[in-house]
Amino acid sequence: MEGETQQPSAPIQENSSDGPRQISSDRVNRVKKLLFRRMLVGIKDGRFFLGGFYCMDKQGNIILQDAVEYRSTRRSSPSPMEQRCLGLILIPSSCRISCHVDCSVEEQLSLLSLNEKIVALD
Secondary structure, three states, X not given: OOOOOOOOOOOOOOOOOOHHXXXXXXXXXXXXXXXXXXXXXXXXXXXXXXXXXXXEOOOOOEEEEEEEEEEEOOOOOOOOEEEXXXXXXXXXXXXXXXXXEOOOHHHHHHHHHHHHHHHHHO
């Protein structure tokens, strides 16, 4: 993520005097604000990973540091969730179904507007 200032692979159609490069730079700056925040990522097989947001590449793959895996146990045990420490992990965008970041309400609204812009541009 650091030093990533190139345009996304999909063409951007925007009627702005700043042009596509400014839009891409704005996205990178917003994601940089999330660095080292606690992030909870859910994947298709039902597991969740909680860790510090380390980086994201252009394809949307996420790297978490000091990650802990949580998964549901089917056995009758005192705790319905089993956990294990993993360290540094990469979560492919194709596996991800949810992603939550520990941040303020204002930052959450800002992220929602970023998501709406990305959907509108695709």
